[in-house]
Amino acid sequence: MGHFLPNLQVLSLGGNELSGTIPNSIVNASQLFILDLSHNSFSSSIPTTIGNLRLIQKLSLASNKLTFQSPKLMSIFSSLSSCKYLILLTLSKNYLNTLRLSGNELYGHIPACIDNMTSLRNLDLGFNQLTSSIPLSLWRLTDLLLVDLSSNSLNGPLSLYIGNMNVLRILDLSKNQITGCIPVTIGGLKNIANLSLAFNRLDGSIPTSVGELVSLELLDLSYNNLYVEIPKSLEKLSFLKHLNLSINKLQGEIPSRGYGVNGTWSRNAKFSHDTNSMPLATWRRISHQELIRAIEGFNANNLLGEGSFGFVYKGTLLEGTTVAIKVLNLQVKGAFKSFHIECEVLRNIHLRNLVKIITACCNMDFKALVLEYMPNGNLNMWLYSENRCLNMQLQRLNILIDMATAVEYLHLGYAMPIVHCDLKPTNVLLDEDMVGNIANFDIAKLLEYGFEGLVSTRGDPTNDMFTGEMSLKSLVQESLSLVQESLSLSVLEVVDANLLSNENDYAAMEECLLSTMGLALHCCTDFPEQRIGIENVVATFNKIRLRFLKDISGR
Incomplete structure (x- = not known):
């Protein structure tokens, strides 16, 4: 229809009995600034090209039979981001099943009319x-299966009506500023599998x-101000696999029965069944003032x-422990998000x-x-420093x-895949034994949160380890196929010549370099x-190392 009405500015068809799909051609009416199709029976979805209406100011599609499914919903909102004059968008009373708008910069409050999305x-x-409190109307959507409002600035107490959500499976309100007590009505969440209220300001006791x-299966109440004793009623949770009550003021004994055999009491030596957990002493609360003293102001x-997102200082805690203290610059856009991501990962x-x-x-003002x-x-x-040198090929191979090994764990060994997104030599730290440790997870992606984007565990690797300069990456990008065809001839032209200075081990080192570079090229097809x-990269590296050790010991 837009083909025949290119100069149309206002189209109001609300309150009729129109049905069928919204025609794609409507976006050709490029001069529209008001489009009202509300209170009809339009079905299917909104055209994903709706963003071509660049001048649109008011778009009302409420009270239809429109359906919205991710990821098409994200395409629609992405398209609407081009409509810089848009001031009103109504989609209420449609067949909206899934609404995923995580990881944007939405601000303001959750509208009270959300209960219209039945x-x-x-x-x-x-x-x-998002700020303000969670509207009471949200808890009227009793058919919700998943609610994730994590990592916002929501405040106020939890409503007693939370117990109405008796089919809810996942509730994540972590990393907000929610206050007050956990309501006793929370026991009404009969089907809940994952419940996280971590990183809030909750106080009082854990209700029985x-x-x-x-x-x-998962209960995370960490980083709050909960006190009194841990309720014995937790013994009834026979399916519980992960319980985190750390960084609170709780007392008493942990449950002696119940609690699934594969479960872990996270981040507290008193509660932990995980031998890799750190001792309780290292997870004590630490004040702003103590940290300032530790880094000498x-x-x-x-x-x-x-x-x-900030600065890293060397500091000494009161008990004499030397630590690295990463202080976030909260004026930098994204600093809050990076802090919470790094906490979540580490x-x-x-x-x-x-x-x-x-x-x-x-x-609030210091993280x-x-x-x-x-x-x-x-x-x-x-x-790359003139004062330091990894002069042993074995040392580089070990790193x-x-x-x-660390990347394998992040991609395959964690509860959900983690993509570091910034793996480079400056983010690999070396301990006293020159063991490599990956650091700086402030832009890492947990694939559960990044599934809408192009985040993958099959990214290009870093490739600076055996060159004397930082130019191999561009060489590989420009002529990867040529390098693959003539690897044995070209590899010696780009590696650090110092690695081949030992004539006694020349053949072994050359073979090791060829194998390593060949593996690198397999990672960047x-x-x-x-x-x-x-997983095959780790296995291949170990085989290369064993072969190298055998070659240099047999000379």
């Missing part, structure tokens, strides 16, 4: 900048009605480095080759992570294996699905 089953508004959540002599990982988090300080200190700095210093899996 067909909604999945609501994900996490990782935004939590023991009525018989389907519960931001003394420049203690500065270890600067990142995108607090649950247990591997030697990943930098450990010791504790955190999280106030810092206290991390394990690495005395030998970062890999970049050893690769590569450390890095590959044009099509991600053709790249070698990280």
